[in-house]
Amino acid sequence: MNFQTSRPNVSKIQRTGRFFGEFQLSAQFSGPVSLFHDRRLPDPAAPAGYAALIDAYKLPVSFPRRLSAIGTKHRIIDRDGWRLYTPRHAPEASLEGHLTFALKYEGLDLAVLKRLFLAVDEHDIEELVRRRPTGIYARRVWFLYEWLLGRKLELPAADKVSYVDAVDTDIQFGGAIRNSTRHRVRNNLPGTPEFCPLVFRSLALDEFMAQDWKERARAAVSEVPKDLLVRTAAFLLLKDSKSSHIIEGERAPQDRIQRWGRAIGEAGRVPLDEQEFLRLQAIVIGDERFVKLGFRREGGFVGVHDRDTQQPVPDHVSARHQDIARLMAGLIAFDHVAENGLDPIIAAAVLAFGFIYIHPFQDGNGRIHRYLIHHVLARRGFNPAGVHFPVSAAILDRISAYKGVLESYSTRLLPCVQWRATPNHNVEVLNDTADFYRFFDATPHAEFLYECVRQTIEHDLPNEANFLRSFDAFRAEVETIVDMPERTFNSLFGFLRQNNGALSKRARESEFSELTANEVTHVEEMYRRCFGTGE
Incomplete structure (x- = not known):
């Protein structure tokens, strides 16, 4: 851990006995710091969970987008990429303590967990489970260890206790459930050990999902006549x-x-x-x-x-x-x-x-x-x-x-x-x-894509359908005063669109010199009526 210059780096796991619970982190580890791996904390605090584990085991992984620490105040603070918890949230200064804290408050970071499991002795994980065979976090750790590494620990199948989710769906989005009877864990990970990015719940995503954009899309399409929808869809593809x-x-x-x-x-x-x-x-x-x-x-x-x-x-x-x-x-x-x-x-x-x-x-x-x-x-x-x-x-x-x-x-x-x-x-x-x-955190990606889909449903689809309605109406009105080939009509439309609904002097004197002054005025009025002067 990168402590302040006045404090030595002593964040090492110390083996003090055979049992997992006795693998204590040094006392100095739990002390508050202001700087952690070049990331400044909002207030002095002691890194916890994934931050503590990555540092203590020197795991070659990227830190999560948001890190956790134990602050000195009695309220949770979210700022500058940190969540500072209160002293009562402080975990035991051990592998088990910080791992439990991570699963409970930070969700799953599969890249960190896999590197951590590769770094620790598998007997430590076995002893963790033996100490708390019915514990929800112990069973989740056990399941995740075997799922990520493809190794079977020397442990008997779990007793018939209530199942627990692998992914805490209050924190992250899970997938379809496949029960693991060995661990009494509901495997709701949305992928496989070969590819399984995860997405955190957020206010933005919860609001998007509550608005049911699938149904909104169907409603928007239902308002477009079928023949017009075919043309709209073709244009949107291009x-x-x-x-x-x-x-x-x-x-x-x-x-x-x-x-x-x-x-x-x-x-x-x-x-x-x-x-x-x-x-x-x-x-x-x-x-x-x-x-x-x-x-x-x-x-x-x-x-x-x-x-x-x-x-x-x-x-x-x-x-x-x-x-x-x-x-x-x-x-x-x-x-x-x-x-x-x-x-x-x-x-x-x-x-x-x-x-x-x-x-x-x-x-x-x-x-x-x-x-x-x-x-x-x-x-x-x-x-x-x-x-x-x-x-x-x-x-x-x-x-x-x-x-x-x-x-x-x-x-x-x-x-x-x-x-x-x-x-x-x-x-x-x-x-x-x-x-x-x-394994990566795809939360920003999901929020961004929801924004894009919302734009296509609220604006792009109806705007294109409305454009085609206006285009058809304008063409029908032009045909009431003059017949012209499709290419010529498209050229006329292009000139009007480029010049805010007015036919330029050059166009009137060259390509459309056959139109009378009254016809030009009439065409311009029809265009503005169909599209508005801002088109």
């Missing part, structure tokens, strides 16, 4: 495809935009598997002369190269290529498991952002990442039939927030990844990082 290319910094030709739009329109029709991912990448890339299709066979990163040395300067280091096959198998399994448990938008956020952090392909990751949102929403029946929300367009409108969400984890992950530059100016990862892509 809008999403175009926006997805723009996010990647590409001005793609129309045929590529349409090809990817057709792919989005088919999202959710088949379950995900490796071949489906490879098919999607082939559609995205099109021309494979300069891109190696398939999963990466070398390192990968997101960032830039130094202008002078061409050395990589990563903002995010992707999963090791040796780990991609297992990580993607875990991600695919999560998609299947989550179908019966998680809220669709939360599941979509976990799947899509998990994919982009893994970054399995040399190119095409961004568009497939956003495609996966469509896949989950369609697969889970969230979208009204025939409609795919233009989520990429909503993301484009919030591009700064989108980048912030991506960085909410990647910036915390980067210091945990040891890498070196390769001769071809790529990166080679030197440590085991697979768990960092299996």
Whole structure:
């Protein structure tokens, strides 16, 4: 632990006897500090739970987004990425004490728990369970140990006591329940040991879910006539495809935009598997002369190269290529498991952002990442039939927030990844990082995606339907005074839209010189009546 300079670092586990309960942390550990690993506390306090365990065992993991500590005041304080609990919340200064505190108040951080379980002697966990065989936290620790490590401890099956949830659903969102009779634990983890990011409950997510956006989407669609809905849906597909290319910094030709739009329109029709991912990448890339299709066979990163040395300067280091096959198998399994448990938008956020952090392909990751949102929403029946929300367009409108969400984890992950530059100016990862892509806190990602879905339902869908209604009305009125081919009409509409409902002098004297002054005035009035002067 990084104490103040006047206090030595003495946060070590001290073995004082055979029994687990006697593995005490030093007395100084429980003292208040003002600085912890370069993170300043709001008030002097003693780090507790995951913060204490990571520091004491020197676990090579990123700290949770919010850390816990025991303060001196008799009220809980939430500020600056810390939650300061009262003295009465203080855990016993031991492995058991801080582990119990973490499960009780901080929820599950599977990456930390797995590294902790690898660091401790398995006999310590066995003794913890033997000491409290019916304890809800002891049984959760026992279950999580065996689930994460795939090892069976030398313990008999639990007595017939009441089941307890693996995920405390008052703190985090759980998935479908599968009972573990050995531990008397309800396994409601939403994924598998190969891929299981988690999402914390928050005021924002609880409010979103209470508003039932699935039903709101159906209500919005029901107000649109079927023939108009077909055209609206087609436009929204193209809008999403175009926006997805723009996010990647590409001005793609129309045929590529349409090809990817057709792919989005088919999202959710088949379950995900490796071949489906490879098919999607082939559609995205099109021309494979300069891109190696398939999963990466070398390192990968997101960032830039130094202008002078061409050395990589990563903002995010992707999963090791040796780990991609297992990580993607875990991600695919999560998609299947989550179908019966998680809220669709939360599941979509976990799947899509998990994919982009893994970054399995040399190119095409961004568009497939956003495609996966469509896949989950369609697969889970969230979208009204025939409609795919233009989520990429909503993301484009919030591009700064989108980048912030991506960085909410990647910036915390980067210091945990040891890498070196390769001769071809790529990166080679030197440590085991697979768990960092299996387990992460996807709360900011879920909140962001809910905001995007809300925009598509409240604004994009009705706005596009209203636009098409106005467009049809305007065209019908124009046809009452003059017949013109569709291309000419579209040109007329474009001029009016560009010039706030007025036909420019150049347009009146060239392309539409055949219109009389009265006809021009009439057309302009019709446009303003249909669209308003601000269109």
